[in-house]
Amino acid sequence: MGDWSGYLTLIFQGAWTTIQLTLMGSALALVMAFLAGLGRLSRHAVLRWLATVYIEFFRGTSIFVQLFWIYFVLPMTGLWAPTPMQAGVLALGLNVGAYGAEVVRGAILAVPRDQTEACIAVNLTRFQRMRHVILPQALPLMLPTFGNNAIELLKATAVVSLISLADMTFQAQIVRSQTGNTLLPFITILVLYFAMSSAISFGMRRLERRVTRGLDGVR
Amino acid sequence: MDQPIIRIQNLRKSFGTLTVIDGLDFDVMKGEKLALIGPSGSGKTTILRILMTLEDISGGRIEVCGEPLYHMTRNGAEVSADEAHLHRMRRHIGMVFQHFNLFPHKSVLQNITMAPILTKGEKRPDAERRARELLDMVGLADKADYMPSQLSGGQKQRVAIARALALQPQIMLFDEVTSALDPELVEEVLEVMQRLARETDMTMLLVTHEMGFAHDFADRVLFFDKGRIVEQGPPDQIFTAPQEDRTKSFLRKIIAAGQRV
Numbered sequence: 001m002g003d004w005s006g007y008l009t010l011i012f013q014g015a016w017t018t019i020q021l022t023l024m025g026s027a028l029a030l031v032m033a034f035l036a037g038l039g040r041l042s043r044h045a046v047l048r049w050l051a052t053v054y055i056e057f058f059r060g061t062s063i064f065v066q067l068f069w070i071y072f073v074l075p076m077t078g079l080w081a082p083t084p085m086q087a088g089v090l091a092l093g094l095n096v097g098a099y100g101a102e103v104v105r106g107a108i109l110a111v112p113r114d115q116t117e118a119c120i121a122v123n124l125t126r127f128q129r130m131r132h133v134i135l136p137q138a139l140p141l142m143l144p145t146f147g148n149n150a151i152e153l154l155k156a157t158a159v160v161s162l163i164s165l166a167d168m169t170f171q172a173q174i175v176r177s178q179t180g181n182t183l184l185p186f187i188t189i190l191v192l193y194f195a196m197s198s199a200i201s202f203g204m205r206r207l208e209r210r211v212t213r214g215l216d217g218v219r
Numbered sequence: 220m221d222q223p224i225i226r227i228q229n230l231r232k233s234f235g236t237l238t239v240i241d242g243l244d245f246d247v248m249k250g251e252k253l254a255l256i257g258p259s260g261s262g263k264t265t266i267l268r269i270l271m272t273l274e275d276i277s278g279g280r281i282e283v284c285g286e287p288l289y290h291m292t293r294n295g296a297e298v299s300a301d302e303a304h305l306h307r308m309r310r311h312i313g314m315v316f317q318h319f320n321l322f323p324h325k326s327v328l329q330n331i332t333m334a335p336i337l338t339k340g341e342k343r344p345d346a347e348r349r350a351r352e353l354l355d356m357v358g359l360a361d362k363a364d365y366m367p368s369q370l371s372g373g374q375k376q377r378v379a380i381a382r383a384l385a386l387q388p389q390i391m392l393f394d395e396v397t398s399a400l401d402p403e404l405v406e407e408v409l410e411v412m413q414r415l416a417r418e419t420d421m422t423m424l425l426v427t428h429e430m431g432f433a434h435d436f437a438d439r440v441l442f443f444d445k446g447r448i449v450e451q452g453p454p455d456q457i458f459t460a461p462q463e464d465r466t467k468s469f470l471r472k473i474i475a476a477g478q479r480v
């Protein structure tokens with residue numbers, strides 16, 4: 001127990017990996033959520049079908065299995081052998097993106113039909129309707145659930161320790177096995193996880209307040 | 220008045236098994252002010268929505284400004300209009316809705332300038348200058364920077380009128396534009412429309428339950444029942460000497476309800 005600051009450094013390095021996974025995973029999840037959510041609402045049957053398959057597949061199988069496939073099975077095809085970090089971001093982003101897609105779709109459908117009709121009456125194109133009228137009103141409806149999704153993603157990052165990526169949980173295990181002390185490393189990461197999820201909540205609330213400004217009183 | 224600006228021929232419209240319009244014909248002349256009246260459910264709104272391309276048609280033919288609205292010619296044959304054709308045709312037509320349908324996330328000024336900037340490529344300063352002129356015309360010059368949620372119903376509807384006018388359509392459709400308003404706010408909206416009717420050569424189609432207003436506003440009144448025109452003519456004739464029994468009984472009910480005709 002003499003070199004506790006060294007062990008702490010180890011855990012902080014893991015925390016940095018966890019933060020990276022969360023940020024990059026969330027970015028990918030956001031992109032996938034919009035692609036698949038808009039795909040579900042597309043006029044083109046092929047796009048709707050692709051989006052549905054993606055969503056159902058990634059919601060219907062566990063992130064654990066998805067990670068193993070990406071990290072261990074994908075290289076066998078000879079196409080691409082991702083690094084552990086790449087595999088982790090991919091699994092987290094694709095998995096959470098599938099949930100986010102339903103949020104995007106639901107929020108877009110929640111914007112009253114009146115708004116689309118007003119857009120048609122002022123002759124906006126389909127793209128302009130979505131870009132200037134529907135999405136700006138759907139976004140505030142998505143944000144609270146997006147915040148929850150990001151926290152779910154943060155909590156799911158621990159799964160990458162299974163492919164030996166040294167995230168925070170992985171490092172805590174290392175410290176535990178080297179020192180025999182369970183309490184200290186796990187209290188440390190408990191506090192760190194909580195701090196990270198609080199930061200996400202705080203950030204999302206601020207963002208919500210910004211995008212709903214001026215919309216008060218309409219819903 | 221020369222060519223009709225709108226020609227409706229044998230128009231049919233059903234929702235599922237419910238046929239709402241069954242073989243409707245009428246023309247509207249350029250610059251004409253038309254009032255569509257009739258009992259609720261007689262298909263008046265549906266006709267305006269079809270002209271604004273918010274509903275599909277089930278049969279028949281409509282021409283707007285000499286061009287088919289729901290048809291186009293491809294390789295010498297007439298086929299159903301595609302989105303690009305509808306987009307082109309919508310330039311001729313504007314609509315004001317019963318429930319205003321303003322964009323709640325945009326200021327009053329942006330509600331008016333958005334479409335001219337996006338669809339006609341107007342420069343922002345030009346679009347804003349025109350928007351302010353229009354706001355001045357509808358008596359809301361001081362409300363340019365308000366959000367819609369800060370306005371009364373009558374003010375919202377006047378912004379909606381300005382928004383439609385900003386695109387300078389040749390044809391304007393008004394669907395019961397005062398029936399969602401508190402009684403004391405009706406007059407301010409009707410005043411604006413009366414002025415438009417007098418001062419512009421826009422073709423206007425008005426669906427309304429305000430018979431007194433229809434009387435003052437319209438060159439011609441169409442009385443609808445069950446998706447058909449029962450009777451039509453100049454307002455004086457329809458309101459003071461209706462010929463058809465259904466028109467008479469409709470007007471009697473309206474008068475019994477305390478309205479001026």
Ligand SMILES: Nc1ncnc2c1ncn2[C@@H]1O[C@H](COP(=O)(O)OP(=O)(O)O)[C@@H](O)[C@H]1O
Pocket residue numbers: 234237239257258259260261262263264265266
């Ligand atoms: N989207 C729709 N689906 C089914 N029925 C509809 C729809 N829109 C209108 N209708 C029906 O069409 C008829 C005519 O409606 P409408 O044009 O709104 O009449 P009006 O404006 O004269 O009151 C009514 O019976 C109404 O219930």
Ligand SMILES: [Mg+2]
Pocket residue numbers: 263264265395426
């Ligand atoms: Mg109606």
